[in-house]
Amino acid sequence: MLLMAPLSFGAELETLAARSDVQEAFRYIDATSDEAEARLIELTEIPAPPFGESNRAQYFAYLLREADVDEVSLDEVGNVIGRISGDHGEPVLALVAHVDTVFPAGTDVKVRRDGERYCAPGVGDNSRGLVALLLIAQAIEAADIRLGGDILLVGSVGEEGIGDLRGVRHLLREGGPRIDEFIAIDGGGSAWVTTQAVGSIRYRLKVTGPGGHSYGAFGLANPAQALSRVIFYFDQSAHEFAVTEGAKATYNVGRIGGGTSVNSVPFEAWAEFDIRSADPDRLAQLDRIFHASVERGIDEQNRRRARGEALTASPQRVGHRPAGETVPATPLVQRILSVMRYSGIEPSLREGSTDANIPMSLGIPAVTIGGGGSITGAHSLKECWLDRDSEIAVKNALLVALMSVGIEESSLIGL
Ligand SMILES: [Zn+2]
Numbered sequence: 170m171l172l173m174a175p176l177s178f179g180a181e182l183e184t185l186a187a188r189s190d191v192q193e194a195f196r197y198i199d200a201t202s203d204e205a206e207a208r209l210i211e212l213t214e215i216p217a218p219p220f221g222e223s224n225r226a227q228y229f230a231y232l233l234r235e236a237d238v239d240e241v242s243l244d245e246v247g248n249v250i251g252r253i254s255g256d257h258g259e260p261v262l263a264l265v266a267h268v269d270t271v272f273p274a275g276t277d278v279k280v281r282r283d284g285e286r287y288c289a290p291g292v293g294d295n296s297r298g299l300v301a302l303l304l305i306a307q308a309i310e311a312a313d314i315r316l317g318g319d320i321l322l323v324g325s326v327g328e329e330g331i332g333d334l335r336g337v338r339h340l341l342r343e344g345g346p347r348i349d350e351f352i353a354i355d356g357g358g359s360a361w362v363t364t365q366a367v368g369s370i371r372y373r374l375k376v377t378g379p380g381g382h383s384y385g386a387f388g389l390a391n392p393a394q395a396l397s398r399v400i401f402y403f404d405q406s407a408h409e410f411a412v413t414e415g416a417k418a419t420y421n422v423g424r425i426g427g428g429t430s431v432n433s434v435p436f437e438a439w440a441e442f443d444i445r446s447a448d449p450d451r452l453a454q455l456d457r458i459f460h461a462s463v464e465r466g467i468d469e470q471n472r473r474r475a476r477g478e479a480l481t482a483s484p485q486r487v488g489h490r491p492a493g494e495t496v497p498a499t500p501l502v503q504r505i506l507s508v509m510r511y512s513g514i515e516p517s518l519r520e521g522s523t524d525a526n527i528p529m530s531l532g533i534p535a536v537t538i539g540g541g542g543s544i545t546g547a548h549s550l551k552e553c554w555l556d557r558d559s560e561i562a563v564k565n566a567l568l569v570a571l572m573s574v575g576i577e578e579s580s581l582i583g584l
Contacts, residue, residue, distance in 0.1 A: 217268055
């Protein structure tokens with residue numbers, strides 16, 4: 170992807186990074202890596218399944234309070250929100266890390282050491298993001314940095330899967346707190362910026378019928394067989410569409426279930442579908458393919474039946490993430506690219522599906538960046554996080570945040 174020539178933040182960055190309070194914050198980040206790893210383990214070992222984030226959220230709120238962040242509280246949906254107030258109260262930058270994981274309740278989240286790596290489900294995505302957010306808050310407080318505008322620190326709920334971005338959707342509701350710019354810290358890495366939001370639509374399709382004995386009631390319309398037809402037609406048409414020219418478009422049948430026993434015509438069968446694209450038109454076309462496949466598959470199965478009632482199919486939309494973009498020329502993106510280059514990193518622009526989808530779709534400048542270190546096996550039970558130069562990502566995020574909200578004369582300057 171084309172990276173625009175950077176706006177000239179070079180001089181501003183030189184001055185900023187040379188300040189004694191900023192240097193002090195950097196020293197703090199370097200000196201506290203052992204504590205940061207202890208927090209990483211603690212946060213990871215508190216389960217945070219979708220819709221079950223509250224224990225981890227409470228603990229994260231406690232950590233922010235310990236760091237002297239003001240006004241730390243949980244909002245109506247369970248987001249943790251704290252504020253580092255600046256002298257002017259504006260602009261407001263939201264720094265957001267999601268609290269939830271993809272793993273269901275009951276998953277073993279005990280952290281194991283594997284050489285230098287920390288291994289446990291969710292350790293990188295997104296315990297590391299939470300730790301990066303915490304380090305930024307601690308460093309600002311420890312170095313007594315006086316901000317111009319405010320930094321809103323948010324531990325968001327419901328970023329993953331069925332959470333459907335409900336935390337950030339609520340945060341950015343009408344009448345919610347003022348937010349002028351939005352940075353999500355998600356997972357590891359320090360050399361990428363997500364500026365394009367991949368949109369997605371998800372369905373749970375349930376097919377129901379009378380059900381009965383496989384021998385005695387043979388001839389009933391069969392929900393499992395109908396569902397198989399739906400999936401077949403969907404896979405066939407969606408595949409053909411996905412490989413055509415244009416923005417990337419993908420589809421997936423992720424879960425499938427139903428039935429009573431091997432010798433029963435099921436009364437119910439269900440499956441979950443996921444379709445994605447960063448292009449809203451391509452997304453809408455895949456959506457039409459899905460609905461057409463449902464109609465065709467169910468209709469064919471109904472027409473084959475020799476007895477009993479017709480099947481009914483009810484596709485329930487269980488997720489919708491809007492597509493969107495923060496164009497590279499946006500000052501927020503240019504600041505981030507400048508800071509990364511300043512630290513010797515050559516950044517790349519990415520697309521993804523994160524908390525930043527919501528602000529992007531609302532026209533609020535928003536990106537997602539990494540929390541440092543490197544992750545392997547994200548979203549798997551074998552997930553590990555390795556501390557490789559992770560402090561660079563935190564320092565860079567701090568610099569970007571300071572450029573966003575401005576920094577005042579410090580009491581440390583001139584000492
Ligand atoms: Zn994540």
